[in-house]
Amino acid sequence: MSENCLFCKIAAGAIPAKKLFEDDDFLAFHDINPAAPVHILLIPKKHVQSLQTISPEDSVWLGKMLAMAPALAAQAGCRPGPEGGFRVVLNNGLDGGQEINHLHMHILGGPRPWADRAAVAA
Ligand code: 5GP
Ligand code: ZN
Numbered sequence: 001m002s003e004n005c006l007f008c009k010i011a012a013g014a015i016p017a018k019k020l021f022e023d024d025d026f027l028a029f030h031d032i033n034p035a036a037p038v039h040i041l042l043i044p045k046k047h048v049q050s051l052q053t054i055s056p057e058d059s060v061w062l063g064k065m066l067a068m069a070p071a072l073a074a075q076a077g078c079r080p081g082p083e084g085g086f087r088v089v090l091n092n093g094l095d096g097g098q099e100i101n102h103l104h105m106h107i108l109g110g111p112r113p114w115a116d117r118a119a120v121a122a
Contacts, residue, residue: 002047007102011045021072025061028072028107035118037110038076038086042068048103050092069107078109085109087118 001008009015010029017029020040031039042065048054054062066088073086086109091098108118 002102005047005102006100007041007043007104008047011043020076021068026065026068028068030076031106034115035106036087036108036114038073038078038108039118040072040076040107042072042105042107043102049101050096050098050103051090052092054103065105069105073107073109076107076109078107079111 001012006015010017011027017027017032019027019029021028021042025045026042027045028040028042031041044061044065048058069086069088074080078084078086086107089106089108090103091106108114
């Protein structure tokens with residue numbers, strides 16, 4: 001846990017969030033300001049700043065995170081198959097549009113149109 005990190009506080013239950021899924025290592029919750037009908041954030045519970053700070057050993061849990069996306073999207077109401085689907089976004093650093101410095105995966109979906117800001121960043 002990193003002090004003054006909003007997502008560490010959410011992971012620890014110190015700040016409430018609308019949770020979708022939780023296990024020992026990960027937490028998925030609804031974005032407070034959704035950019036699409038479905039907008040989920042998936043985080044590792046341990047504090048990791050961004051993809052800029054990871055190393056090759058992190059590929060196992062990062063791969064796990066990516067592999068969790070389809071089930072979470074479906075659970076949140078994204079339609080299956082080519083007519084449905086979802087978008088995955090990972091912002092890294094200021095130039096990458098990252099506002100919260102705790103690595104998080106945006107999972108965006110649902111019927112279009114979406115907010116303009118969902119096109120490039122979320
Ligand atoms: P970033 O720009 O860092 O990739 O995305 C941060 C996301 O966190 C934004 O989409 C923003 O709406 C969301 N967010 C910021 N504060 C909170 C909060 O307190 N609760 C939840 N659930 N989402 C938040
Ligand atoms: Zn954190």
